[in-house]
Amino acid sequence: MMRAGLVIAYILLAPVLGAFLDGLDRVVSARMQRRKGPSVLQPFYDLGKLFSKQLLAVNNVQLLLNLSYLVILMIAGSLLFAGADLLMILFILSTADMFLIMSASSDSSPYANMGAGREMIQVMAYEPLTLLLAVGFYLATGSFDVSVIMQQPKSAVFLMPGLLFGFMFVAAIKFRKSPFDLSTSHHAHQEMVMGITTEMSGANLAIINLGEYYEMVLMLGLFFLFFANKNWQSWIVAAVLCLVIFLLETLWDNVSARLKWKKVLYGCWTVTFVAGGVNLLILMLTH
Amino acid sequence: MTILLFLIGIPAAFAALFPFMRQQKARGVMAYTGAGLVMLTALAFLAKWLSNGARTVVLYPSTELVDHLMIGGDIILLCLIIFLSVRYKRVLPIIFSVLQTALVLFTEYTFSARLTGQAHIKIDWLSILMCLIIAFIGGFICIYTVGYMKGYHRHHKDVKDRQPFFFSMLFLFLAAMFGLVLSQHLIWMYFFWEITSVVSFLMIGYTRTEEAIDNSFRALWMNLLGGLGFAVAIYWMAATYRTLQLGDVVAIGAQLPIFCLAFAGLTKSAQLPFSSWLLGAMVAPTPSSALLHSATMVKAGVYLLIRLAPAFEGNVTGLVISSIGGLTFIAASMMAIAQNDGKKVLAFSTISNLGLIVGCAGIGVEETVWAAVFLMIFHSVSKSMLFQSVGATENTLGSRDIEDMHGLIITVPELAYIMGIGIAGMYLAPFGMLISKWVALKAFVDSGNFILVLFIAYGSATTMFYWTKWLAKLVSWHTPRDRVKDVTAKDEYASMFFHAMLMLVLCLLLPFIALEVVDPIVQGLFGNYTEVLSMDVLTTMAIMLVSVFLVPIIMFFASKAARREVVPIYMNGINAGDNRFFINSFGEKEHLYLSNWYLRFDFGRRHLMIPSVVLATAVLVLGFCLVLGGGV
């Protein structure tokens, strides 16, 4: 019952929470740059505006692929909040990303194509850590099931701080933050226009934005798993810490410049290997 | 169960008939008939076995006449190898071949008196499964070949038309594979093993260009080296344990023969350091690549390793095998990134996937073997489909470069869809490969193998990369400059559609296959069985299945309903009328060209091949020393 409630809450509220966090991110970024910044509700206005616009398309399959991306992301997120298998969730997550890449390459447009290529690099960069993350949870709690992970007497973070660090590092890719915002970005970058989303407008773009909000909440949900245990108090702490992590990503976004793909790939792989791998090794030896 | 003799006999008979079939049309009809007969026989075989209660059966304790025939066959193969090696001035194959044949003959005559009453054939779920794979995938490849070879010789005028020989080899290969997977007696198995080595050598050298000859000899000596391992194992088992049953090898668990047999398996399944023969084998016409790398040749090696798997758990041999498998998985998947030739990518991915299977088999617990069998099923179907579609594309476009497949979905949609299904089958959720990866990862963690966990984590990321960029090329909506005429023959499509359907059906029937086919295999190998896939996981799988199939279909209709205006893509506002050209800085029209990422300077074969071969060799030698030191 509670699971069904959570899933429904996720499907209904994730875009709201995501858009709110996006607005918060924009305001905080502006303040960091000594600007006033937009209203916190700006992303909501933008979404409304996008849906009211004329639908321009460059081909007939893009909308289909974008919608599939959104729905598959929603399924991945729902599974997480339903307490399903973590590894499967991650696999579905990368399948959803595949649809985004397909959608961008289907344009056969120079900028979108470049974005798609870079997105593939990014997926390749973050995927090892997410798999190790699932394995870490499995070792720490004895199950891939999110529902079991949540019922531990002690939070998983005490057993896997290295993985948490690694995940914070690569999560910037998923949040589309600097220095890893290779494939697309919330800021204007002349060298690749808008990357993946270059050819998307109106409702098409709104769908991608919605998808990103779902993904954002899903990622925060994964962070949540690190801190939550069976006591309800820990859930509050976890929620606060998730917000802190999110703001740290904003800070990092503002203090760093975009890197080249090689640095991104090898950087992520090295961090995965050192932080994630060592953490995992210790877990394996002690469990 | 005399029907199983037909299983080996029919393709062998057809193989004998083909050289006398000079007429193109009649040959086609004969190939269809042969393939059809093989499939029917396999089905009848399955039905017979199921109606008998699906029990493991061992047959033919005394077969003196056939044994003598086989020895004759071994000697003929030896003569053939010596003849060809002398003709092309190669030494290595002669050495290996003479050594191993001598060893086997010596064993046969010295110990045969003491080795009576041993069964020669064993039928269980695993061999039935292999038979079905060989009959159906192999059979359809034979059907595909008829159309393909016509197109091939239209394109390659310089290559001498030796089709009768080619068909003969295809069917001989099928016969040998049936024999191999049904044999329980090591000497029989060795005989069929040698046939597959030699036939594959002959098929690789089909074009008789210098490159083809070089590559075919490389394949030959590597496989013969494996055969030598096989022969040593035979001698050792006969001399020390007085038995030549494969089942006994596992039951006794003596390290040296197991290591030697596993070594043979490694060479056959093209694991590092022996991967280069498979890469070289790409010079052959596509059907032989499809046959060698999807349904048969390499699967023979994997099959042997899976048979041996229960003896791998927790010992040095198992550790060596699983490490080499894992290393091959990641190294080959990295090298695949840097390739732009479709067949090369497939070759590397084959090596890489086999690496995963070998890694699973090397751990040798129920879970991993479960994953290995599962991987094997899906890999055969997917890979055979991919090879065929790349072959057909090559005949149509005149190139198998992935770059030239840009916009294939517009030019030749049928091939693009088939290729797309094949690629999706190789790595996307919810196709079988992924569930096997899930099981493999879990099993690696359970067995505490840290290195393999890392290998699989990084390896699946690189695997994802090279498939996605290929898929992305296929779905690009790009109207080409000149129209392409699809020259793919009907029988080629028949085979590819069969594979595509099979792939989808396998996905839908996934739980059924898991429970009814793979579970009994694992139970048969280990005697006991623990549940690998829980109901929870199956539910998740079902959700994924629905989402990946249904969502795009629903969305197709949803997006159809939306009104929209189609405009040109964004090219800084300098499109020249359509999406294909832009105006360059000289004010001239320039064609837009989009390329994929290859990361050649990082993941190129030149950088990675030698280190990984050295590493794998080191592991192998070290393992051998340990086994020798500990086992003797």
Add this chain to the structure above:
Amino acid sequence: MLHYDASSCNGCDIEVLDCLTPKYDLERFGVINTGDPFQADMLLITGGVNSQTESVVKQLYSQMPEPKVVIAVGICACTGGVFKECYNIKGGIDTVIPVDVYVPGCAARPESIIDGVMKAIRILDEKRAAAIKDRR
């Protein structure tokens, strides 16, 4: 907002960029600069149209989804300015595409640019309301 430089001397361009700096901060009204016509509501053009940029301006405009507004920033963009009589200049932006807001000045001051953008937002809202009414 999409900024395109048709044939400006860069004076106005720099003033446009000024609007994005912390001092003027156009983002406080929710407006950000993008490079992509597909995602833009406003096309902001500096400089007059010449024979080379004409087709580009038209194409960019056609790639923007309705409702959309065009802002001509600087006197050259409004009328052609001092270059009006040059052999290669067609004149102001309105010779090629319909312009909604004219922001004069040489170079236009950031304050007036922001003012123009605000006007454009109002026009955009009107257009949207009209479009929604149309659809009903």
